[in-house]
Amino acid sequence: MSLLTDAKVVKQIKLAPHYYRLILAAPATTRAAGPGQFLHVRCGETLEPLLRRPLSIHAVNRERGELAHLYRVAGRGTALLAKKKRGDTINILGPLGRGYTMPSAPERFAVVAGGIGIAPLYFLLQETGARGQSALVFWGASTKEQFFSPAEPFWNADGTGGKYPSIVQEICAQGHQIILATDDGSAGFHGTVTDLFERYLNNPSGREEILSRYREAVTTSGLIKTDGEAGAVCSCSPGAMLNFNQNPESETFARVYGCGPGVMLKELCRIIGTHKIPGEISLEERMGCGVGACLSCACKTRDEEKDGFRYSRVCLEGPVFPAGEVLWD
Amino acid sequence: MTEIYSGRTAGKKPDLSVNIGKLRMKNPVTTASGTFGFGPEYAPYLDLNRLGAIVVKGTTLQPRPGNPTPRLVETPAGILNSIGLQNPGVDCLIGEYLPYLAQYDLPVIVNISGDTVEDYAELAGKLERAAGVAALEVNISCPNVKKGGMQFGSDPYMAAEVTRAVRGNTDKPVIVKLSPNVTSIVGVAVEVAAAGADALSMINTLLGMAIDIRRRRPLLGNIMGGLSGPAVRPVAVRAVWQVYREVDLPIIGMGGIVTAEDALEFILAGATAVAVGTANFINPRAALEVLEGIEQYLTEHQIGEIGELVGAAHRT
Numbered sequence: 001m002s003l004l005t006d007a008k009v010v011k012q013i014k015l016a017p018h019y020y021r022l023i024l025a026a027p028a029t030t031r032a033a034g035p036g037q038f039l040h041v042r043c044g045e046t047l048e049p050l051l052r053r054p055l056s057i058h059a060v061n062r063e064r065g066e067l068a069h070l071y072r073v074a075g076r077g078t079a080l081l082a083k084k085k086r087g088d089t090i091n092i093l094g095p096l097g098r099g100y101t102m103p104s105a106p107e108r109f110a111v112v113a114g115g116i117g118i119a120p121l122y123f124l125l126q127e128t129g130a131r132g133q134s135a136l137v138f139w140g141a142s143t144k145e146q147f148f149s150p151a152e153p154f155w156n157a158d159g160t161g162g163k164y165p166s167i168v169q170e171i172c173a174q175g176h177q178i179i180l181a182t183d184d185g186s187a188g189f190h191g192t193v194t195d196l197f198e199r200y201l202n203n204p205s206g207r208e209e210i211l212s213r214y215r216e217a218v219t220t221s222g223l224i225k226t227d228g229e230a231g232a233v234c235s236c237s238p239g240a241m242l243n244f245n246q247n248p249e250s251e252t253f254a255r256v257y258g259c260g261p262g263v264m265l266k267e268l269c270r271i272i273g274t275h276k277i278p279g280e281i282s283l284e285e286r287m288g289c290g291v292g293a294c295l296s297c298a299c300k301t302r303d304e305e306k307d308g309f310r311y312s313r314v315c316l317e318g319p320v321f322p323a324g325e326v327l328w329d
Numbered sequence: 330m331t332e333i334y335s336g337r338t339a340g341k342k343p344d345l346s347v348n349i350g351k352l353r354m355k356n357p358v359t360t361a362s363g364t365f366g367f368g369p370e371y372a373p374y375l376d377l378n379r380l381g382a383i384v385v386k387g388t389t390l391q392p393r394p395g396n397p398t399p400r401l402v403e404t405p406a407g408i409l410n411s412i413g414l415q416n417p418g419v420d421c422l423i424g425e426y427l428p429y430l431a432q433y434d435l436p437v438i439v440n441i442s443g444d445t446v447e448d449y450a451e452l453a454g455k456l457e458r459a460a461g462v463a464a465l466e467v468n469i470s471c472p473n474v475k476k477g478g479m480q481f482g483s484d485p486y487m488a489a490e491v492t493r494a495v496r497g498n499t500d501k502p503v504i505v506k507l508s509p510n511v512t513s514i515v516g517v518a519v520e521v522a523a524a525g526a527d528a529l530s531m532i533n534t535l536l537g538m539a540i541d542i543r544r545r546r547p548l549l550g551n552i553m554g555g556l557s558g559p560a561v562r563p564v565a566v567r568a569v570w571q572v573y574r575e576v577d578l579p580i581i582g583m584g585g586i587v588t589a590e591d592a593l594e595f596i597l598a599g600a601t602a603v604a605v606g607t608a609n610f611i612n613p614r615a616a617l618e619v620l621e622g623i624e625q626y627l628t629e630h631q632i633g634e635i636g637e638l639v640g641a642a643h644r645t
Contacts, residue, residue, distance in 0.1 A: 004374045004613055042611070047406050047559050047587065051610060093374075093613065286401050288408065289610040293366030293386075295412045296401035311395050311415060316370075 001032045002094055002291075009088045010066055015148040018073045019116070020082055021058070023154075027065030029094060033057050035124035036099025036282055036320040039069070040290035042091040043077040053077040054287045054315070056120035056259075057095060059154075068154070070119040096290050097319050100124050100257055100280055103133060107254035111137045111176075112197050112268055114260020115146060118167065120282050120319075121259050129174030136253075137171055137178040138200075140193025140264075144186035147223055166223040179214040180221070187221045188214050193260070194267040201275050207248035253277055258323070266328040279323035285314040292316030300327040343627035344634035345620075347381070347601050349579050350502035350527030352436060352464045354381035354602060357635055358592070358620040361583045361606030362387050362440035362466060362506070363412065367426040368433070374613035379620065381602060382436040384530075385426065387468050389442050390452060392418035397550035402539045407558030407585070408607060409537050411551035414442055414471060419455055427461040436463035438504065442471055446494045453498035464501050467491060467526075470508030470533035471555075482508035482533070485517045489524035496525035504581065506530035509561075509568055518572045529572065530581045530604070532565045558607040559585040566598050573599025573640050587615065589622020596623075596635070597642035 007026035014020055029039070040052040058070040073082050084090060100120075103109045109128075113121050118139055125135060141147055149166045171178050180188030181196040189196040200210055218224060256279035258268045265281045272279040288294035298311035299318070302325050309327050312318065345356035359382040367385050368377055377383065395415025402409040417425075422439065430437050439462050441452040449467065456462045469482035469491050481487045488505070495503050505521045507514055509532040518529055534555025539548045547553075565584025573580060582600025586592050587608040595603050608615035623635070632638060 002373050047611075049403055050406060050408060050558055050607070051403050091612075286399060286403075288401050288410070289364070289366075289370070289613075291366075291370045291613070293370040294364060294401075294410070294610060295386075295395060295415045296410060298395060298398050298400060298415070300398075307394070309394075311398075 002096055003029055003032070004091070004093050005029060006089045007092050009084050009086055009090060011086060012082070012084060013154070015070075016145055019146075019148060020071055020073070021154065022069045022071065022081065022084070023066055024068070024090065024092065025064075025066050026092060029092060030060050030062055030065050030067045033060055033067060033095040033123075034099040035102070035127050036120050036280075037095035037097050038120075038290075038319060039092045039094035040096060040287065041069075041081065041093075044080040049076045049080075051077070051288060052093065052290060053081070054096075054284075054290055054319075056282065056319070057123055058119045059123050059126055070116065070122070072116050093290060097315055098317060100282070100320050103128060103255055105131075105133070107133065108251060109133075109135050109255045109257065110197070110253040111135045112193060112256060112258045112260070113137070113139045114193055114264035115141050117258070117260030117264070117282075119259070121257060122167070122171070124257060125171055125174055125176055129176060132175065135176045137176050138181065138193050138197045139168070139178060140181035140183075140196070140260075142183045144182055144221060144223075147180065147187065147221075149223070168218065168221075168223040172224065178218065179211065180218060187223070188217045192264070192267075194264055194271060197268070198271045201271065204249045207251070211248055255279060256323070258282070262328075265326075269323045269326065269328070272323055280320050281323050281326065282320045283314050283318050283326070285319075287315050290315045300329075301325045302327055341633070343624060343632060345381075345624060345627070347579075347635060349464065349504065349581065349602060352382070352438075352502045354436060356381040356620055357596070357602040357623070358616050359384055359438065359581065359602060359604045360609060360616055361604040362468065364606040364609045367422070368430050368435075371609065371613050375617050377433045377435050379617055380435055381620075382438050382463065383430065384438040384440055384466055384604060385422070385430075386416055387414050387440045387442045387471065388416050388419050388422050388452070389414060390419055390448055392416065392421070399548065399550050400554075402548045402554070404537070404539055404556065404558075405560060407556050407560030408610075409539055409549060409554040409556050410534070411549045411554035413551060419452055423455065423459045427459060431461045437461055438464045438466050440466040440468050440506070441495075442468040446490055449491050450494040450498050453495040457499040457501060462501060464504055464527075465495060465499060466504045466506050466530055467495050468506050468533070470506050470510075479508050479510060479533075479536070482506075482517065483511050485520040488517050489520040492521045492524035492526050502527040504528040504530050506533055507568075507572075508533050509564055509584075510536045514568050515571050515575045518576045518578075522576050522578050526578060528579045528581060528601075529576070530583065531572065532561070532568050532584045535561055535564065557585065559587055559591075561585045562591060562594075566594050569595055569600050570598040570642075574643065586619060587611070589619050589626060592619045592623055593626060593638070596638050597640070599640040599643065601636075601639050
């Protein structure tokens, strides 16, 4: 069920220059939201800029009837959004689109995120974590600062987010394991996240070493702090949070979930295609209506019946697509 | 006009109904083709029964994949699009969407497009036999397809030929959608009227383009596209004004209508009905808000029926 409604701004948290977490009070929308879906957000009040902006749903707090976006200021629309303050009203349309298929109960799955591509995957991790399912998360960014250390509490109440020093620790606290990659080597693996992921898949006997090396990197990065340190409210020790699979050599992923820049997703699709792992990726595209009417946000998907491809609507058939379905130029 | 006829009685609701040829609409507000899909897309957000009519996505004989991406660019107070008439084809429309729309008390206007005059004739014939079609809107003005489309609309004699071909195959109201990308829109309108059109839709999008100065190449995959949104409204109002003076056919006015005030401009310029287009993307309830605003205007100004306003700006 999708709704057109006015949401109140609960909080706007600046994570880093140009990066924000926006928390909105929208109970009915929050109840209806699933991981991978998005809202079409009216950023301003005037006709300039004209269109809404599609923003993935980053997290929900169903008890409070609130949801969050994690976004980067990329143009006029998001610049207006960044000016919104507590108590302001924002018109939202959603939840929209096809989200991620939730993994079945005992499945071990992987999450591969490029930069702010963590935004919708965080919601998936939140939901799976609450069900006791755990993922191995590969998160890459250009530099360490882009893993964000929120200056303010996110949601304090109930373990669906909290006063952790970083998004990395929030993800760990949800019961997942995480290893990092940076383009500049400032944290974790020095290189792309897909490169790290491929190395992990390709070399079962080397996985233990990869995990221990980058577990170390996460611990020493300052992105995770122990009880009492820097006021962090976290019941579990970093050791427990980084409790990786004891037997990674025989580990298989039933599914891989990805989101990030196009080049990264293309590479991810190649890797999981080679390893024959089912996967789902979330695409980003400029949108008009957001509801499937205008056919602006088209992407090429496989269609054996037609000329080998057809144009699918990212807003309606996506934004999450099975990895093998998307055709890359 | 008598006192009774103009309904200047306190508390009486104004009469909003209009006629587009044989097509009777309970109110003058419809949706512009290509901005409202086939209806189900917007059904969660507004009661489709309240619209005067729906104009569905441009339909062709065969399914069309559409143009390469990117297909959309936001420009000052407007958008450029080059969708390229992506649609599932007329058989799918007849088999799936017309039955869906039959549940509503809503006249369905089908927008048709072809590569050749014969295509238009065949489409008209198929839709003449289909249930649930209230009228045809003949698209001779799409700027985003290689063959047909605007080619027909920019030549008055070709436009007339297409109109005749459709007219010959249907008894339903034939509404011809005109392109603003011509030297004289009046010239095209006159020929189309003589060829048997029952009404005119105007305007389609303005041909435009935008360039990415960083990459130094066009922003649209198809290079050029159609401009719509508030940016084009004055051009559209002007076109309606000119055609209303010279051609005695009802006009469905469109181009950048966002509010009731915008719609009233078109009506005062000579439009009998109006279509909300790009504004649907900004506000899925835009068409209903336009309708409510028109009704409120009539009530406030004690105007008994909408017809009194059509072309009124020519008479003052």
